[in-house]
Amino acid sequence: MVSGLINANPTVYEKKERRARISPGDVDEYLVEPIDQQEIFDHIRDIKDPEHPYSLEELKVITEDAIEVDDKQSHVRVTFTPTVEHCSMATVIGLCLRVKLMRCLPPRYKVDIRVAPGTHATEAAVNKQLSDKERVAAALENPNIIDMVDECLAPSYECR
Structure with a gap:
């Protein structure tokens, strides 16, 4: 957790009920279901916010x-929406989303992570950092950043 919170009292919302998923043993091993919006949401919904004990959902x-x-x-x-316009953790949140999906999706997928338009003071800079492969790779080599990412992913570390 980070002290000196930017948004000390965020609004917390109710979690949605999870959709039942078909386990791999329930379908023919050669049948591959397409990945959909709900599946992506299920992968990332439990990622913990870097500043609060709540999930991004x-x-x-x-x-x-x-x-x-x-x-x-x-x-x-x-596309994610920071809780405040000056969220100092926006790039970390975006990095967490990217890492979680990199770990869960087949490697053929291209993943774009973006801040919702008009929701962050430095939206263009955050989006540029999150879409730059070299910057993402460099961030993931930094032990402090990867520790923070792993802490945020801890409750949802396994792919569902």
Whole structure:
């Protein structure tokens, strides 16, 4: 946790009920279901906010409606909304989303993580950092950053 919170009293929302998923043993091993919006949401909904003991879903930083999936083109876009306009953790949240999806999705998928338009004071800079492969790779080599990411992913570390 970080002291000196930017948003000390965030609004906390009710979590959605989880959709039942078909386990791999229940379907023919050669049948591959397309990845959909709900599946992506299920992967990322429990990621913990870096500053609060709540999930990104509970803070409405991520919502199912802000996820776009094109399974045929192997493309996923997640648009997130920081809790405050000057959120200092926006890039960390974006990095957490990217890492979780990198760990859970087949490698053929291209993942775009973006801040929702008009929701962050430095939206363009955050989006540029999150879409720059070299910056993401460098961040993931920094032990302090990877520790923070792993802490945020801890409650949801396994792919569902």
